[in-house]
Every structure is written in structure tokens, then in C-alpha cells.
Amino acid sequence: MAARLIDGKMLAATVRAQVADRVRTLRAQGITPGLAVVLVGDNPASQVYVRNKAAACEAAGILSRTVSLAADTPEGELLDLLDSLNADPSIHGILVQLPLPGHIDTGRVIAAIDATKDVDGFHVANAGLLLTGRPRFLPCTPYGIMKMLESEAVPLWGAEAVVVGASNIVGKPMALLLLAAGATVTICNSKTRDLGAQTRRADVLVVATGRSGMVTGDMIKPGAVVIDVGINRLENGQLVGDVDFETARQVAAAITPVPGGVGPMTIAMLLVNTVESAERQLPA
Numbered sequence: 001m002a003a004r005l006i007d008g009k010m011l012a013a014t015v016r017a018q019v020a021d022r023v024r025t026l027r028a029q030g031i032t033p034g035l036a037v038v039l040v041g042d043n044p045a046s047q048v049y050v051r052n053k054a055a056a057c058e059a060a061g062i063l064s065r066t067v068s069l070a071a072d073t074p075e076g077e078l079l080d081l082l083d084s085l086n087a088d089p090s091i092h093g094i095l096v097q098l099p100l101p102g103h104i105d106t107g108r109v110i111a112a113i114d115a116t117k118d119v120d121g122f123h124v125a126n127a128g129l130l131l132t133g134r135p136r137f138l139p140c141t142p143y144g145i146m147k148m149l150e151s152e153a154v155p156l157w158g159a160e161a162v163v164v165g166a167s168n169i170v171g172k173p174m175a176l177l178l179l180a181a182g183a184t185v186t187i188c189n190s191k192t193r194d195l196g197a198q199t200r201r202a203d204v205l206v207v208a209t210g211r212s213g214m215v216t217g218d219m220i221k222p223g224a225v226v227i228d229v230g231i232n233r234l235e236n237g238q239l240v241g242d243v244d245f246e247t248a249r250q251v252a253a254a255i256t257p258v259p260g261g262v263g264p265m266t267i268a269m270l271l272v273n274t275v276e277s278a279e280r281q282l283p284a
């Protein structure tokens with residue numbers, strides 16, 4: 001039987017409507033949540049992401065400010081801009097769109113964002129809080145995936161979870177959240193010897209490698225829940241994930257499509273983090 005589709009677009013619409021309600025409550029108390037998105041250079045994919053984030057903010061009543069800088073902007077100028085956004089009380093969330101041009105040190109830039117405005121959750125202070133079980137801002141993609149698993153009532157306590165990919169922004173925080181939810185977690189990377197042997201143990205399989213066709217149906221345990229984070233553009237222009245959808249859906253119990261799965265949830269959770277940041281401004 002073909003797998004159930006986990007509809008990220010629909011769930012994201014629900015989350016965004018909830019955010020809009022919270023924004024209305026905040027605005028009634030004189031606070032308009034504000035998100036600053038900084039884009040350096042003219043990477044076409046980044047431009048699309050930034051436009052989508054700004055549109056989602058506006059639809060939810062969040063003030064969005066996009067600052068576009070030339071690709072050759074010196075690092076010092078970007079750090080100065082972040083200083084001024086850190087100090088701006090109308091801005092509750094700051095996001096620097098990645099990747100940055102090669103002459104800029106990404107780690108230094110993320111470290112320069114005020115950790116209490118780091119709605120992407122990439123700052124080492126926020127990564128450390130997540131690691132130690134006291135999260136402040138959860139990175140948006142893993143946060144969105146946890147919401148999807150919750151909405152599908154996927155049992156995590158005692159489950160075998162396998163995360164393929166170990167980046168700081170997806171794989172590692174994903175593994176920590178699954179661990180915190182009671183799963184037994186395996187993280188795989190490009191050095192993993194027999195990937196299929198690992199993935200076939202998974203009740204919940206999250207794949208985030210940026211390589212299309214990385215996981216095929218024969219690498220999936222029958223009845224598993226499969227979350228495909230990858231976004232890959234094929235030569236024919238088609239957008240696909242990291243999981244071979246046609247073979248995977250014959251084996252899995254549930255699977256996220258690409259597009260329309262994890263992507264919309266990532267943006268929705270960015271709005272959640274921004275509104276949460278603004279709510280923290282309210283007197284206790």
C-alpha cells in the first residue's frame with residue numbers, strides 16, 4: 001500500500017494562522033513583531049527564500065525588513081549592520097540568509113547576532129541551550145519536522161530514529177530533538193560505512209544530505225515514517241528531495257513530499273520563533 005502523504009503545506013497554513021492570532025494579540029498591546037532578513041549577494045535560490053519569508057511575515061502581520069547587500073560587501077559592514085539591528089527595539093528577530101559569500105566568515109557573523117534575536121537558532125548560545133535541554137529558539141527546519149511528527153501522532157518514545165546528515169542547521173539539532181522526545185537516535189554522515197544497514201533500522205527516518213536519490217525504497221523499513229528534507233533541482237528543472245519518492249512510498253507508512261513537505265514548515269516555524277521573541281518583550 002502506498003504511504004500516506006504528510007502535507008506540510010496544510011500544516012504550515014494552520015501554524016501560520018495561529019501565529020497571525022498571536023500577532024493580533026501582541027499588536028493590541030502595542031507590540032508589532034519585527035523580523036529583519038539580511039541577504040548578501042545575488043544567489044537566486046536565496047533571493048526566492050528571502051522573498052517567501054518576507055511574504056509569509058506580512059501575511060501574518062509581522063513587520064518584515066529585508067536588507068540586501070552587494071556580494072562584495074566587506075564583513076565589517078555586515079557586522080556593523082547586525083550591531084544596529086541588535087540595538088533596534090522594533091526588530092525581534094534577525095536572520096542572515098546562508099550561504100554567505102566566501103570572503104565572509106559565517107561563524108563570526110552568526111556569533112554577532114544577539115542570541116535573544118537569533119530566530120534561526122544557529123547562535124552557539126542557542127545551540128548550547130538546545131544541547132542541554134533548555135531550548136530558547138529551535139532551528140526552524142527540525143522544529144517544523146517535530147511539529148509534523150506531532151501532528152501525525154508518530155510515537156517517538158523508545159522509537160528507533162535515524163538522521164542522515166549531520167549539519168549544524170538540520171541534522172544535529174534534529175537528532176537532539178528526537179533524543180529529547182525519547183527516541184534512540186543514530187546520526188549518519190558521508191563516512192557511514194553501510195548506510196542502508198542504518199536506515200533499515202529506522203522507525204522514523206529523516207534525510208538531509210542535499211543529494212537526490214540518496215535513500216531508496218530498499219533502504220527503508222516497512223511501515224517507517226520518512227521525512228525528506230532535501231531540496232535538489234534536477235537538470236530538467238524538477239524539484240526533488242533526497243529520498244527516491246516512488247520506491248520509498250511503496251514501503252513507508254508515511255512520507256513528506258518535495259515540494260510541499262518540510263519546506264513550508266520551515267518558514268512557518270520562523271514566524272513562530274519571531275512571534276515568541278516579541279512575546280518575551282511583554283511584562284511578566
Ligand code: NDP
Pocket residue numbers: 141164165166167168169170171188189190191192195208209210211229230231232262263264266
Ligand atoms: P549540508 O551540506 O550542510 O550537510 C549535508 C550532510 O549530509 C553532511 O552531514 C554530510 O556528511 C551528509 N552526507 C553527504 N553525503 C552523504 C552520504 N553519502 N551518506 C550520508 N550522509 C551524507 O546540508 P544541509 O544540512 O544544510 O542541507 C541538507 C539538504 O536539506 C539540502 O538539500 C538543503 O537544500 C535542504 N534543506 C532544506 C530545508 C527545508 O526547509 N526544506 C532547510 C535546510 C536545508 P558529512 O558531515 O560527512 O559531510
